[in-house]
Amino acid sequence: MTTRGRVSVLVGFLAVVVAGQLGGQTIHDVELRGDLAKGDYGFSPAEISARRGDVLRFRVLSGAPHSIAFDSTGMPRAAKAALNRAMPGRVSQLRGPLLVKEGETYRIVIPRLPSGSYRFYCLTHQVYEAAGTLVIP
């Protein structure tokens, strides 16, 4: 094979790799908002449909501190284990770290999970029913 041939094979290979990463992974931005005066705390959007390998990118808009926790009620054991592994800096089972600053982000790469709905909530604002749902189709 000529040098030019090898280069074009390499370029083709890299193009496939890059396209695979960009095409296969969707980033879902979810804002955490809070307004003490209005008693309004929540996630926007509150429902996210996503697939394995996608990224949930939570971002503190206002009303910190917030933290993301998944509701383990009825969750299969394997799903719990997978989610625990996928949550960086956990403080306990299915509970992420405290996000204290505006603009702070928390990323979860969605692991292999059975199809279904996974409820998550803000640990610090449960009383305001700040919650959302991750739907795995």
Ligand SMILES: [Cu+2]
């Ligand atoms: Cu909160």
